[in-house]
Structures are given as C-alpha cells and as structure tokens.
Amino acid sequence: MDNIVGQRSALTWAVNFAVIFMVVLWTVPTFGLLVSSFRDRDQITTSGWWKSLVSSEQNIIVRSQEPEKNVKDGDLYVLEGNIFDATSGEVRAFGVNSREPMAFLPGAVAEMAKGRTMTVAENGDYRITSVEEMTGTRGIRIFATSVTPPKFTLDNYERVLFSEGIWRSFINTFTVTIPATVIPILIAAFAAYALAWMEFPGRALLVAAIVGLLVVPLQMALIPLLRLHNSIGIGKEYLGIWLAHTGFGLPLAIYLLRNYIAGLPREIIESARVDGATDFEIFRRIILPLSFPALASFAIFQFLWVWNDLLVATVFLGNTEEQLVMTGRLRELLGSRGGDWEILAASAFVSIAVPLLVFFTMQRYLVRGLLAGSVKGG
Known part of the structure; x- marks a missing residue:
C-alpha cells in the first residue's frame, strides 16, 4: 500500500532534486554578480566571471606618449613607455596597424612609415625610433595581444x-x-x-x-x-x-x-x-x-x-x-x-x-x- 503513514514517499528524490535545482538556479547568478562586482571593466568584457581566477587574453589598442616628448639618442629620436601603465600583463604579440594587430612577436622590430620602427617587449615596454624628430600631441597607436593576470578591486564599490x-x-x-x-x-x-x-x-x-x-x-x-x-x-x-x-x-x-x-x-x-x-x-x-x-x-x-x-x-x-x-x-x-x-x-x-x-x-x-x-x- 502506497503512502502509508511513516513510510517515505517514492517521489522524495524528485522533491529534493527540485529544491536543489531552485537553490542553484538562484545562487549561481547571484554569486556571479558578486564576483563581477570586484572585477574591472576590461576583465568583464573579455571573460566571464567563472574565469575570474585565471589569466585572460585580450586584444588592446593603446596610444604611446605624445610624439613631441621624444628624446634624441645618438642619430635617432626615441619615444619610450609601457602599454600597461599602472597595471601588469604579458604581451603575446603586437602590431602597428589594425589589419595585422598580431604581426610581430615580443621583441621583434616592426617597420613603420616615415622611417620609424617599433618594438614591444613581453612586459609591455615599447620603444619607437625615428630618424627625424617626431612632432604632434596625439600618441601613436599600438596594437597588442596581452595576457592579464586575475585582478580584484574595490574601486567599483x-x-x-x-x-x-x-x-x-x-x-x-x-x-x-x-x-x-x-x-x-x-x-x-x-x-x-x-x-x-x-x-x-x-x-x-x-x-x-x-x-x-x-x-x-x-x-x-x-x-x-x-x-x-x-x-x-x-x-x-x-x-x-x-x-x-x-x-x-x-x-x-x-x-x-x-x-x-x-x-x-x-x-x-x-x-x-x-x-x-x-x-x-x-x-x-x-x-x-x-x-x-x-x-x-x-x-x-x-x-x-x-x-x-x-x-x-x-x-x-x-x-x-x-x-x-x-x-x-x-x-x-x-x-x-x-x-x-x-x-x-x-x-x-x-x-x-x-x-x-x-x-x-x-x-x-x-x-x-x-x-x-x-x-x-x-
């Protein structure tokens, strides 16, 4: 006889499964929202919250310092800096135009127009050289593929x-x-x-x-x-x-x-x-x-x-x-x-x-x- 008092129902497993499913259904998005609230904008746009503990690869476009800040080094004019600014990362490849943003490996020398060259190291240090003095207030675009380590911040809050x-x-x-x-x-x-x-x-x-x-x-x-x-x-x-x-x-x-x-x-x-x-x-x-x-x-x-x-x-x-x-x-x-x-x-x-x-x-x-x-x- 089914459903005798004191006897467990055969559908107990279904009830337990439904409860667990509902808990997970609401808990996982809430936890993801919490994790995302401690990540910066670049990390959120490049990877999901479930990858927050691993390094993420992203394509970035940055500008160098203003060309007018170049300094003379021997026969060349040199402009130096770091594409990561205050953050840290590892460069996998870089390029000098949008058609080939990953044309060069870190440390390689890329030929540019007007007799200029560019090289970007793995740590993000770049060096742009020119045989003529560089002018202008708008930085030169640098295309790079970088690997950024996990980062959490309270800046959002x-x-x-x-x-x-x-x-x-x-x-x-x-x-x-x-x-x-x-x-x-x-x-x-x-x-x-x-x-x-x-x-x-x-x-x-x-x-x-x-x-x-x-x-x-x-x-x-x-x-x-x-x-x-x-x-x-x-x-x-x-x-x-x-x-x-x-x-x-x-x-x-x-x-x-x-x-x-x-x-x-x-x-x-x-x-x-x-x-x-x-x-x-x-x-x-x-x-x-x-x-x-x-x-x-x-x-x-x-x-x-x-x-x-x-x-x-x-x-x-x-x-x-x-x-x-x-x-x-x-x-x-x-x-x-x-x-x-x-x-x-x-x-x-x-x-x-x-x-x-x-x-x-x-x-x-x-x-x-x-x-x-x-x-x-x-």
Whole structure:
C-alpha cells in the first residue's frame, strides 16, 4: 500500500532534486554578480566571471606618449613607455596597424612609415625610433595581444557608494521602505483581529471585499490615487508614497493576519474575556505575541516588494536627485552607462544586500506565517 503513514514517499528524490535545482538556479547568478562586482571593466568584457581566477587574453589598442616628448639618442629620436601603465600583463604579440594587430612577436622590430620602427617587449615596454624628430600631441597607436593576470578591486564599490549617487538613493530607499512596511502592519493587525474575533454587521462582506482586492492590479489605481494626492498637497512627497504602499499592501496583510489570528485557540480569548479583559487588552497582550510569525512573514513580503519597487516610486515620488530610490538609480545607470558592467554589478549587489539580509534573518518565520490558519483551533 502506497503512502502509508511513516513510510517515505517514492517521489522524495524528485522533491529534493527540485529544491536543489531552485537553490542553484538562484545562487549561481547571484554569486556571479558578486564576483563581477570586484572585477574591472576590461576583465568583464573579455571573460566571464567563472574565469575570474585565471589569466585572460585580450586584444588592446593603446596610444604611446605624445610624439613631441621624444628624446634624441645618438642619430635617432626615441619615444619610450609601457602599454600597461599602472597595471601588469604579458604581451603575446603586437602590431602597428589594425589589419595585422598580431604581426610581430615580443621583441621583434616592426617597420613603420616615415622611417620609424617599433618594438614591444613581453612586459609591455615599447620603444619607437625615428630618424627625424617626431612632432604632434596625439600618441601613436599600438596594437597588442596581452595576457592579464586575475585582478580584484574595490574601486567599483568606491565609485558606486561615493561617486555615483547610490548612497543617497540607498538612504532614500530606506526612508520609503521602513514606514511603508510598519504602517500597513499596524493597521492590518487591528483590522485582522476585528474581522476574526469581533461580531459586527457586514463582517463577511468586508472579508469578501478584501479577498477581491487581492486580485485587483495596482496599476488601475495609480493615476486616480496620484490625482487625489496632488489635490490634497501630498503628491511627490514621502507621505504620499507611504500611504500608497500602505493601501496596496493592506489587502494581503489583512488576509494573511486574519487567517492566522482566526486559527488561534478560542479558549484563550474566551478565558481572557471571562477575566474581564477588553478587546484592546486581548489584542495587545495575547494576539500580538502569538501572531509574531504572521507579522514577520508579511513584513518580509512587504519589505522586499517596496525595496524592489520602481513603478510606485516613479509615480508617487518622482525622479529628482534628492528623492531617487535604488531601483530608479540603477535604471539611470543602465540607461546612461550601458557598457559599465562593473558599475552595474556593484550597484545591483549593493541593492540586493539588504533584502538578502532581511530574508535570511527572518526566514524561519516565513513558512509558519504562510501556513497560518491551515489548522483551526478547536
């Protein structure tokens, strides 16, 4: 007989495999994003993050010093320098034009126009000679194929936190998220207790309306609600976006908390009423302590939703430099710096660091809160 109590299901392996697959599916890209955030632009464009611990080969085009800086050495005029500047690397081949960028091995002498010659050593030192004095302020192009050792840097985070305006947006996001999480919890807790344990006319209709609001797209209310905020003078202010997130989050909060509170043992509440406790005392001393898993579960959902929100923040807060949130800032970076992947990687990881911390801190309450109300008290 299948599915006997105490016997492991034959599909346990499938469940375990699915869980492992989902963990890997989300963990690997996140780890790759973290690694990329510590790499410079050249390394990101030439190799994937999984090759971050090995040397990478890349074709580079650099310019020498200004020809006017040449110095006379005997009968020749010489211009010297290093193609790697402050970095290090190994030259595999070099060239003097784009048609043959790897025509010469390191140390070879390449003939150029106007009687000039060029040689590039393995360490990147170049030497350009000319029988005539070189003039001009634009450097001579040097084509090279180099092998660059692995390199990790904190410059990306320094630019993000102090040069790209992310820190200001980070603070703005906290300013929006914390009140937008706390306010609906406070309101929903009172409403959930009333709908679960207080008798009054129309209670069933209110519960049905709350369930109906769960499926209403918030986009339908954006423009009417914004017009209302503008008419009462709270448009494009923090108070307006706090109230907007509160309104959009209340249906789920009330529904979740009501199911949990309704599942609490009736004997506890009836005993408290027999002892003369008021509804407020029952709520404050009994309901709130016992409902902490459900409160924490909704807090996780609300915090993650508000932190990652872009639509509501754009509509109700705007895009000014003083009010731009993290998602808006990342959108600006993506729009104006589509090629600066190292900046985008660092910015994205700064953005997800706080939600990850909140989730892993309170995850033990998540399942208990989601299963709230599945078993009613007798």
